[in-house]
Amino acid sequence: MAEGLLRDHFENAGLDIEVDSAGTSNYHIGETPDPRAIENMKQNGHDISNLRGRQFKVEDFDRFDRIYAMDRSNYHNILRLARDGNDENKVELFLNLSAPNSNSEVPDPYYGGDGGFQHVYELLEAATNSLVDEFRS
Numbered sequence: 283m284a285e286g287l288l289r290d291h292f293e294n295a296g297l298d299i300e301v302d303s304a305g306t307s308n309y310h311i312g313e314t315p316d317p318r319a320i321e322n323m324k325q326n327g328h329d330i331s332n333l334r335g336r337q338f339k340v341e342d343f344d345r346f347d348r349i350y351a352m353d354r355s356n357y358h359n360i361l362r363l364a365r366d367g368n369d370e371n372k373v374e375l376f377l378n379l380s381a382p383n384s385n386s387e388v389p390d391p392y393y394g395g396d397g398g399f400q401h402v403y404e405l406l407e408a409a410t411n412s413l414v415d416e417f418r419s
Contacts, residue, residue, distance in 0.1 A: 283315070283319050283322070283323055283330065283399075283402060283403060283406055284303060284350070284352065284376060284388075284406045284409075284410070285301055285302065285303035285330070285333060286323050286328045286329070286330035286333065287323075287328060287403075287406050287407060287410040288301040288410055288413070289301045290327075290328050291410050291411070291414045292414065292417075295414050295417070295418060297414070297417050297418070299417065300345075300346070302336075302342075302345075302346070303333070303336075304335075304336045304337055304338040304339075304342065305335055305336070305337055305338065305356070306337070306338050306355075306356045306359035306360060307337070307359075308337050309335075310335035311335050311336055311337055312334050312335060312336075313334065313335045314331060314333065314334060314335075315330050315331075315333055315335075316391075316392070318391070318396065318399050319391070319399055321399075322396070322399040322400060322403055323403070326403055326407075338359075338360060338363070339363075340363050340365065343363075343364065343365065343368075343369040343372060346372065347372065348372055348374070349372045349373045349374070350373075350374055350375070350376040350379075351373060351374070351375055351376065352375075352376055352387065352388040353375075353387040353388060353390075354375070354385070354387055357373060357375055360373050361373055375387065376388060376406070376409050377405060377409050378409075379409040379410075379412040379413050379416075380405075380408040380409040380411070380412045388402055388405055388406065389401070389402060389405075
């Protein structure tokens with residue numbers, strides 16, 4: 283969901299910024315997002331049906347200037363792959379963008395029904411807007 287929001291918002295803002303998402307486990311490699319996430323995003327004006335899961339790899343530290351984790355578990359999994367302080371400094375919790383230093387996690391909407399996906403959408407939207415504003419200024 284975050285990748286879809288970031289891609290759309292950056293494009294709408296005229297910002298040429300590469301966005302990609304990855305999990306830290308190998309459970310969903312090659313799979314589409316959860317159908318409920320696809321539907322929620324569609325209802326909110328975004329199409330993520332073409333996205334596919336991939337696993338985070340060490341080379342991502344070279345490819346990206348910033349790496350955002352959705353929760354503490356993934357944050358720590360990413361840091362375990364860091365080769366040095368430069369890699370570590372690229373990693374941050376995504377919701378810190380809209381609530382600085384809160385270290386809040388994006389809740390897993392899997393068991394929260396349709397309302398859970400909308401709540402996650404709203405959290406991600408706020409963080410995405412903060413990042414777009416940062417790049418615009």
